[in-house]
Amino acid sequence: MSELLKLSQLIESEIINIKFPSSPCNLYDPLNYFLSIGGKRLRPVLTLLATELGGVQKEDAINCALAIEVFHNFSLIHDDIMDAAPIRRGKVTVHEKWNSNIAILSGDVLLVKAYQLLAKQKSQHIPELLTLFNKTAIEVCEGQQMDMDFETREFVTVDEYIEMIRLKTSVLLGCALEFGFIVSNNSISNRKKIYDFGVSLGIAFQIQDDLLDLYGNPDKVGKQVGGDVKSNKKTLLYLIAEKNAIDANKEQLNRIKNESNLELKVSAIQKIYDELGVRNETAGYLTKYYQQAIDLLDSIETENDKSAIMEMVNYLFNREH
Amino acid sequence: MSELLKLSQLIESEIINIKFPSSPCNLYDPLNYFLSIGGKRLRPVLTLLATELGGVQKEDAINCALAIEVFHNFSLIHDDIMDAAPIRRGKVTVHEKWNSNIAILSGDVLLVKAYQLLAKQKSQHIPELLTLFNKTAIEVCEGQQMDMDFETREFVTVDEYIEMIRLKTSVLLGCALEFGFIVSNNSISNRKKIYDFGVSLGIAFQIQDDLLDLYGNPDKVGKQVGGDVKSNKKTLLYLIAEKNAIDANKEQLNRIKNESNLELKVSAIQKIYDELGVRNETAGYLTKYYQQAIDLLDSIETENDKSAIMEMVNYLFNREH
Numbered sequence: 222m223s224e225l226l227k228l229s230q231l232i233e234s235e236i237i238n239i240k241f242p243s244s245p246c247n248l249y250d251p252l253n254y255f256l257s258i259g260g261k262r263l264r265p266v267l268t269l270l271a272t273e274l275g276g277v278q279k280e281d282a283i284n285c286a287l288a289i290e291v292f293h294n295f296s297l298i299h300d301d302i303m304d305a306a307p308i309r310r311g312k313v314t315v316h317e318k319w320n321s322n323i324a325i326l327s328g329d330v331l332l333v334k335a336y337q338l339l340a341k342q343k344s345q346h347i348p349e350l351l352t353l354f355n356k357t358a359i360e361v362c363e364g365q366q367m368d369m370d371f372e373t374r375e376f377v378t379v380d381e382y383i384e385m386i387r388l389k390t391s392v393l394l395g396c397a398l399e400f401g402f403i404v405s406n407n408s409i410s411n412r413k414k415i416y417d418f419g420v421s422l423g424i425a426f427q428i429q430d431d432l433l434d435l436y437g438n439p440d441k442v443g444k445q446v447g448g449d450v451k452s453n454k455k456t457l458l459y460l461i462a463e464k465n466a467i468d469a470n471k472e473q474l475n476r477i478k479n480e481s482n483l484e485l486k487v488s489a490i491q492k493i494y495d496e497l498g499v500r501n502e503t504a505g506y507l508t509k510y511y512q513q514a515i516d517l518l519d520s521i522e523t524e525n526d527k528s529a530i531m532e533m534v535n536y537l538f539n540r541e542h
Numbered sequence: 543m544s545e546l547l548k549l550s551q552l553i554e555s556e557i558i559n560i561k562f563p564s565s566p567c568n569l570y571d572p573l574n575y576f577l578s579i580g581g582k583r584l585r586p587v588l589t590l591l592a593t594e595l596g597g598v599q600k601e602d603a604i605n606c607a608l609a610i611e612v613f614h615n616f617s618l619i620h621d622d623i624m625d626a627a628p629i630r631r632g633k634v635t636v637h638e639k640w641n642s643n644i645a646i647l648s649g650d651v652l653l654v655k656a657y658q659l660l661a662k663q664k665s666q667h668i669p670e671l672l673t674l675f676n677k678t679a680i681e682v683c684e685g686q687q688m689d690m691d692f693e694t695r696e697f698v699t700v701d702e703y704i705e706m707i708r709l710k711t712s713v714l715l716g717c718a719l720e721f722g723f724i725v726s727n728n729s730i731s732n733r734k735k736i737y738d739f740g741v742s743l744g745i746a747f748q749i750q751d752d753l754l755d756l757y758g759n760p761d762k763v764g765k766q767v768g769g770d771v772k773s774n775k776k777t778l779l780y781l782i783a784e785k786n787a788i789d790a791n792k793e794q795l796n797r798i799k800n801e802s803n804l805e806l807k808v809s810a811i812q813k814i815y816d817e818l819g820v821r822n823e824t825a826g827y828l829t830k831y832y833q834q835a836i837d838l839l840d841s842i843e844t845e846n847d848k849s850a851i852m853e854m855v856n857y858l859f860n861r862e863h
Contacts, residue, residue, distance in 0.1 A: 245684055303643040326620070330684075332653060333683070336657060355654055359654050359655070362654070366568055
């Protein structure tokens with residue numbers, strides 16, 4: 222069994238072991254439900270990988286790894302309310318299955334639960350873990366707010382978009398990895414490198430996600446092609462198209478937003494994107510952040526083996542695009 | 543100037559000094575707004591009083607005192623969404639002034655901000671402060687869930703009600719006080735006593751609040767008489783009436799709920815409550831928890847002066863009833 226699979230199974234069994242009281246059931250049933258519907262558990266696996274790279278046993282970091290995963294689940298429950306999302310991981314979302322009030326309050330409890338897990342780490346590490354976790358949690362909220370603001374804004378730049386995905390999704394990967402280096406008492410310089418590695422990795426991964434929506438193999442990606450196009454989502458592809466568009470293209474882009482034949486919409490957008498060199502330019506951004514991540518990982522000074530983390534990187538970027 | 547006034551002015555000026563970034567403004571404007579509309583700042587004053595009783599400078603506990611107040615404000619922002627409350631402290635609530643999504647997310651940031659303030663305390667105290675804060679935060683959410691559950695439940699016992707107010711409002715007073723004893727390195731035994739003192743004080747205060755709704759002097763209480771009766775709120779008064787009612791009273795109580803003439807409703811309820819001895823029995827509960835609080839305060843072993851805390855107790859229970 223690969224190291225990654227072992228770590229993710231360890232996390233899964235620990236997540237299932239998180240027990241909430243039986244009462245009040247309207248507070249805790251949603252949490253037992255939401256934590257049990259799975260997910261890839263990438264973030265806590267990153268913590269354990271960094272802990273081992275730091276030269277200590279993964280068991281020493283299990284609680285802060287779980288804190289990261291529990292925080293991530295809190296943010297999904299609240300984001301799903303805000304986005305009015307009916308489905309998450311193929312299952313009904315908490316606010317749909319119960320109601321928004323219950324989703325707000327059980328989300329709140331889950332955020333506190335993340336801090337409770339963090340507090341189980343060794344006393345000597347708690348202040349540093351807490352400081353990094355707080356900063357990250359606030360940035361994730363800022364990213365979510367920017368994402369919501371972008372929906373109603375007429376014009377968003379590529380830089381603003383990348384800053385949004387940095388905050389909304391990437392800093393949590395950086396935090397997850399740096400947790401492993403805090404627990405293993407690594408140097409400040411190495412801590413910064415692994416954090417930045419996580420952030421670049423996260424940005425590259427999100428850009429890949431945008432690319433795969435239109436150019437991925439639907440069998441491998443596991444999603445319909447062009448979902449983002451159909452819902453007029455402002456992805457990096459769209460923002461690059463908008464940036465490169467001359468007046469005629471802009472008119473086309475605007476007109477196509479209201480196209481009710483969704484297959485036609487996707488193929489029309491693909492044609493415009495082809496004219497504007499969108500795929501290549503997006504792939505350029507992906508390569509830039511991917512390479513940044515690899516260089517940062519290389520620069521970490523350690524005698525220990527980086528192959529398990531590289532296995533994770535390969536796993537993340539091995540989807541068809 | 544009294545010690546209480548000095549402490550509350552110190553807290554007020556520190557709260558005003560909490561600076562949020564200017565952007566994203568939809569995330570931070572609501573927080574600047576909500577923290578600026580005041581409140582009595584009782585909880586952080588309790589922390590500073592306990593710190594001084596513990597024999598150290600109040601400045602040593604300022605950040606954990608602020609954490610308590612910021613947490614309290616987080617819980618109000620989210621509770622106001624759940625209760626669909628239009629007004630708080632005489633001002634429009636966050637979800638009304640902006641919208642529910644903004645109130646959810648800025649509430650989340652405020653909860654993290656509380657932890658950020660906590661993390662500014664001396665490292666040696668952070669693990670214990672964090673553990674107590676986490677437990678308390680979860681209990682406050684449990685109390686809010688019980689309160690919401692009670693609205694739609696047909697029958698609620700007096701014991702269940704007191705457990706609800708213990709969780710929803712009283713444990714935070716206990717936590718605020720114990721924070722002062724953690725920072726001043728007090729004994730475990732004294733820590734438990736001051737925590738329990740805060741919980742009993744909180745329960746007594748909430749019972750007084752229920753009593754004053756119907757039997758207070760409206761000029762002193764600053765609220766209309768019978769607000770809880772008008773909205774059919776299940777207060778301790780109502781639950782005691784229900785407990786003591788014989789069939790004929792039960793029918794009356796049920797009928798009166800739908801009375802549209804609110805003045806008539808209040809006077810009819812008062813008449814039923816008089817028949818059922820509700821005021822005296824509620825006052826009995828108030829006295830019991832008030833006395834418990836005083837006894838616990840007395841039992842704290844210290845050479846230091848308890849008069850400032852007694853001044854606070856007198857302030858809290860000096861309203862007309």
